[in-house]
Amino acid sequence: MNHHCKKIGRWQGAGLMATTLLGTGVFILPQMTLTIAGQGAIFAWFMLTIAIIPLTLIFAKLSAKLPHSAGPAFFVEQAFGPVAGRTIGLIFLFVVPLGATAAILMTFQFVGTLIELAGFILLLTELSVLVLLFILNYRGIQVSAKLQFILTLAIVSVVVILFGASQLQTNTHLNTTLPHTDFNLVMSAAGIAFWSFLGVEAMSHLANDFDNPKKDLIPAMMIGTILVGLIYLACTHIMIEVPTNTDLAMVGIFNKLLGEFIGNSGAQVIGILGIAGGLATVNVYTASVTRLVWSFSNDGVLPSYFSKLNTYQVPARSLSGVLLIMGVVLITVFVTDQNIEELISLVNGVFVVIYLASMFAAFKILNKKYVPVIILGCLFCVILAWGLGWQMIYAIILITLTAPFLWWQLNKQVSVKHNIGSNHEATI
16 A cells, blocks of 8 residues: 555654564463474574574565565566466465464463453453454554554563562573484474464565665664564573463462562553553454455455455455454364364465465566575575474365466456457447
């Protein structure tokens, strides 16, 4: 969307990027990866942080050069044509409701530390989050960006304090030696951990919300990504150094390290930050997919109904439609009792395809000096696909279904335009 009031600066963008990536996972994902790979989870996080840097740089370069609401779909379309671009855009549309649902479910693990919710009441509370998301997005993303910058500072501060306290209390230093573990388990842990870096591409949809995308977008994305990698590494190390038997490990760790000074307030502090971070993640994805729906509506891929903007230049109809679909998925997951880990893996598989397609597009769009970095980004995607294994099947199914339909739709549109042109010439 190229008409927005441009109000996001570099540091607000970095905060938006960081809270999008930290989001639901910062206090949960390290615990999941430790369950899978033991102390090998440290290596999984280190490998993932190093590998995501070239990917982020390429996305930032693409977004700064071609700022557009369609994000990766637009990059791929510029490189390989409308069918390829629209396929990437549609699989993104199909996966975000699943990803948002997983994020909301993870967020409510933090809610459970503050208040016990179950059954139909839990579902109603989860659905009420969608109303909050509508309010946050109705007037644009700029207010959210300012709030999320403050949230980033709060999360980073808590993790730094816990890391320092763990080092003092255990009198140890970070062990950089790779522990003996099954490399396949490390790769499985990395496949789950990849969830933490979903959001790199989401910023590309918001490029036009920056004051100066060419100047501020690249540093904002790089600062946010590197900061997030360090935070996840620190959280994983803390969980290794300070073992606890609480369901949500970071709550027990907070109480063990800081309870002597501020009481057992871990549930409140970690709970509130976890809830806010989770909402921040879902908020950015809601904004991103809303803009993509608007863009596709203007291009004729989706009904023109979704192309209308409100007085704040926000596609409110697209926003309402996206939130309605999220609500349907939330209800379905509640009824079927879907496993969060399975949802995360299926979502990750689709994003691997989106990222790989964007890297291929970068070969054609960016300067040749970026080829080595692009190759590293491609290699990262291939390794992740290997780690996810059969869970890539959802992505394959989506592509198999959407690509032929979009090819048919595009040919039909061309045929209609050709007939209209022929009739016009005949009339003249």
